[in-house]
Amino acid sequence: MPPEAIARIERALEEGLGAPVTLERPGQAEHGDYATNAALQTAPRLRRAPLEIAEELRAAARSIPGVAEAAVAPPGFLNLRMSDEWFGEALEEILAAGMDFGAGSASVAQRVQVELVSPNPTGPLTVASARNGAYGDSVARLLAFAGQEVEREVYFNDAGAQAELFRASVEARARGEEPPEGGYSGDYVTRLAQRGGDPIEPMIEEIRSTLARFRVHVDDWVRESELDVPPAIAALEGNTYEQDGAVWLRSSAYGDDKDRVLVRADGRPTYLAGDVAHTLWKFQRGFERLIYVLGADHHGYIGRLKALAAAFGHDPESVEVLIYQLVHLVEGGEARQMSKRHGDVVFLDELIDEIGVDAARWYLVRSSHEQPMEIDVDLAREKSEKNPVYYAQYAHARIAGILRNAGSATRSPAPAGELAAEERDLVKRLAEFPSVVAEATERRAPHALPVYAIRAADDFHRFYHHHRVLESDAEAFRLALSDATRMVIARSLDLVGVEAPERM
Numbered sequence: 038m039p040p041e042a043i044a045r046i047e048r049a050l051e052e053g054l055g056a057p058v059t060l061e062r063p064g065q066a067e068h069g070d071y072a073t074n075a076a077l078q079t080a081p082r083l084r085r086a087p088l089e090i091a092e093e094l095r096a097a098a099r100s101i102p103g104v105a106e107a108a109v110a111p112p113g114f115l116n117l118r119m120s121d122e123w124f125g126e127a128l129e130e131i132l133a134a135g136m137d138f139g140a141g142s143a144s145v146a147q148r149v150q151v152e153l154v155s156p157n158p159t160g161p162l163t164v165a166s167a168r169n170g171a172y173g174d175s176v177a178r179l180l181a182f183a184g185q186e187v188e189r190e191v192y193f194n195d196a197g198a199q200a201e202l203f204r205a206s207v208e209a210r211a212r213g214e215e216p217p218e219g220g221y222s223g224d225y226v227t228r229l230a231q232r233g234g235d236p237i238e239p240m241i242e243e244i245r246s247t248l249a250r251f252r253v254h255v256d257d258w259v260r261e262s263e264l265d266v267p268p269a270i271a272a273l274e275g276n277t278y279e280q281d282g283a284v285w286l287r288s289s290a291y292g293d294d295k296d297r298v299l300v301r302a303d304g305r306p307t308y309l310a311g312d313v314a315h316t317l318w319k320f321q322r323g324f325e326r327l328i329y330v331l332g333a334d335h336h337g338y339i340g341r342l343k344a345l346a347a348a349f350g351h352d353p354e355s356v357e358v359l360i361y362q363l364v365h366l367v368e369g370g371e372a373r374q375m376s377k378r379h380g381d382v383v384f385l386d387e388l389i390d391e392i393g394v395d396a397a398r399w400y401l402v403r404s405s406h407e408q409p410m411e412i413d414v415d416l417a418r419e420k421s422e423k424n425p426v427y428y429a430q431y432a433h434a435r436i437a438g439i440l441r442n443a444g445s446a447t448r449s450p451a452p453a454g455e456l457a458a459e460e461r462d463l464v465k466r467l468a469e470f471p472s473v474v475a476e477a478t479e480r481r482a483p484h485a486l487p488v489y490a491i492r493a494a495d496d497f498h499r500f501y502h503h504h505r506v507l508e509s510d511a512e513a514f515r516l517a518l519s520d521a522t523r524m525v526i527a528r529s530l531d532l533v534g535v536e537a538p539e540r541m
Contacts, residue, residue, distance in 0.1 A: 038142045038475040040468050042127035043071070046101055046117070053097040054079060054090070060117070062465060066458070069108065069116035070465060076113040087113025121452040124464045125514075128450035131467055131521040136528055142475035143184040147325040150257075151177040154248065154330075155192040158240040159203035160382075161225055162247050165332065167385040168364045168410065171401035173330035174253045175483035175533045176359070182532060183478045188256040188324075191248070192315065195237050196262040197308065207236040223382070247386055252394060252534045259318075261311050269314035270299055276348040286313070291347035293340040309341060316345045328357045328481075336360060359481055361406040368414040392417040398534040399426035403487045425491055426535060429526065432494035434541040436523040439506055440516065441539075448520060449513040459500040463518060466496045467525050474532065483533050490529040497522050 039047065043060055050058040056079045060071040076090035083090065091109040098107035098115065103123030108116045131138050153173025154166055162170070174189065181187045194200070206216035210230035216222055229236040241260075248255060270277060276287050282302030286309070289296050299310045319327055327346070331338060335358075343353035365372055366383055388397050396417045403425070404410045422428045452460075470489065477485040497519075506515040527537035 038139075038471045040127060040130050040138075040471055042103070042123065042130055043468060046071070046098075046103060049101045050075070050094055050097060050115075054094060056082075058094075062469070063116065068110065068114075069106070069118045070461065071119065072114050072116045074114055076115060080113065091115050119461075121456050124456055124461060125451045127464055127468050128514075128517060128521055131525070132450055132517060136524055138525060139471035139474045139528065140182050141184045142471065142478060143180075146184050146186065148186045148188075148323055149177075149180055149326045149328060150188050150190055150319055150322075150324040151180070151328045152190045152192055152330065153177075153253070154244075155194065156244060157194045157199050157203075158237050158244060159199055159221055160223070160240065160384075162244055162385040164364050164366060164383045164385060164388055164412075167251065167388065167397065168361055168401045168406075169330050169332065170248060170251055170253045170385075171398050171534065172359070172361055172406050172483065173328075175402050175486075176328065176330070176481050178532045178534070179474065179478040179481075179483060182474065189254060190257040190259060191244075191255050193241055193244075193258070193260045195241070195260050196311070200237060204236060250389065250394065251385060252398065259315065261315075264311050264314035264318070266306050266310050266314045269317045270310065272317055273313065273348050286344070286348065288341060288344035288348070291344035291353060293344040297341060297344075312342065313345060316342070317349060320346075320349055320351060326355050326357065328359065330359050330361065333360055333362050357481075359406060362409040364401070365409065365411045366414055367411055388414075395430065395535045396424070396426050399487055402483050402533045405482060405484050425487065427541075429487070429490040429494045429530065430535070430538055431541055432497050433523055433526045433530070433537040434539060435501070436497065436519050436526075437539040439519055440523065443507060443512075443516050446507075446516060447513045448516040450517045450521075451514065453511040453514050457504060459496075459503050460515075460518060463493075463496045463500045463522060466493050467521055470525050470529070477532075486529045486533050490526055493522065493526050493529065497526075 039060070047058045047060055050073070054075055056075060058073050058075040060073050063069060063072040073094075076087045076094060080087040080090055088109060088111065091113045094115045095107045095109050098104050098117060103120055103126065104117055105120040106118040110116055134140075151173055154162070154170045156162060156166055177187050177189050202217065202219065203221050206220035206222070206226055207229045209216045209220070210226050211233070216226065229239065232239065245255070245258070270284065273286065276290070277299065278285050278287065283298050284300035286297045286299050297309050298307050299313060300306050316327070329338075329342060339358045342358060343356045346356045347353045366388075385397075391414060400412045400417050401410070416424055420427055422431065473485055473489045477483055500518075504511075504515065506512065506519060509515060530537045
């Protein structure tokens with residue numbers, strides 16, 4: 038989804054070629070501002086030499102407004118250098134869109150639910166759960182920015198064996214005894230024992246408070262204990278059967294590796310039975326796509342969740358399961374261990390206290406969710422340009438300072454003279470944003486946004502180092518360019534839950 042300034046050039050080239058044309062920034066500046074390999078792509082179909090097709094594209098490109106130079110490079114690339122007027126057009130488009138620049142990439146709008154975190158309320162949220170929350174919330178932000186109707190859900194696993202073991206652990210502490218074998222320990226268990234009452238309830242409230250502090254907005258809070266399971270199983274209509282006294286789901290008929298027990302022979306429902314009621318509730322609310330963010334030990338759930346959707350008459354592809362890998366914290370060169378039950382664990386609130394929400398959000402999404410992650414706590418808490426989140430935020434704050442000092446000075450996207458290389462590079466970086474954010478949305482890959490924010494900050498710092506903004510001959514254009522950069526960096530940060538400060 039390129040901005041219109043680029044899309045206009047692509048459409049003009051497509052008219053002559055009769056095939057799609059995509060413009061990309063070449064790796065080397067001497068190859069121009071944009072390049073395309075469309076001639077190479079269409080040569081086999083047209084049964085013509087790529088260089089011959091590229092020459093025809095070059096001839097067509099020379100008559101397109103905004104193209105200053107067009108050249109052909111072997112084995113069939115078309116390289117374009119854009120005019121200063123084109124850069125003004127691109128900048129004007131960014132400024133006109135404002136904070137919505139790059140929005141609306143969804144081709145079809147859907148009602149989407151993103152289920153994230155979904156903890157056992159048997160302890161405070163850990164850093165592992167924090168990655169789930171940061172990643173899932175960033176995916177939700179991207180989908181909403183693309184134009185989807187998005188709701189976020191947290192599902193509390195507040196029933197079953199782990200919840201009872203947690204209660205027993207707190208009760209033991211209240212009696213001055215050690216928790217039962219395999220039970221929960223740690224200061225928070227003692228704190229809850231001193232408080233009295235059911236420990237699940239205050240733990241749920243604590244989790245809700247932590248997520249709000251972590252900037253994870255939640256629309257629906259669902260509790261396993263409140264699901265009405267029997268009617269949901271009855272609604273499966275022929276997709277269950279009884280065997281050996283148990284009730285089974287014919288999940289293998291819908292792509293799962295085997296059938297699954299829903300109700301045991303002794304009448305106790307399995308964990309999957311709760312998923313039956315939960316899935317039915319989601320579809321009854323009209324969601325067209327269900328996204329689950331689950332930890333690395335939940336690969337086996339993918340087939341089951343898709344089978345449930347199919348059993349209820351929905352496309353199994355409407356269920357999307359995003360699996361994220363583990364988080365490792367390093368401090369002072371040593372790893373910190375995590376185990377909720379035994380208390381040697383880093384809780385999310387502790388991490389926020391140490392490095393702040395912005396750094397926590399940034400570091401938890403800066404790598405692909407498919408890869409294990411290591412966070413250097415010492416670097417994350419540092420207030421210097423060596424810390425990437427600080428570096429990106431500082432670029433925004435510096436621009437905000439420039440604009441404050443400019444006051445009511447005129448801003449104009451029209452170049453005042455020949456543009457410098459640093460000005461051209463910065464406009465091109467900003468023009469990349471719609472494509473970056475569209476691809477990040479499509480691939481559920483918000484880690485592309487921190488990468489982009491750093492590159493945009495790099496380009497701005499390079500521009501600012503070489504060129505005076507205020508009281509320069511090109512002040513109006515450079516103020517406009519600075520303002521556009523500020524908005525794009527702010528949106529890049531916002532999409533991963535990081536604030537863009539005005540002062541630092």
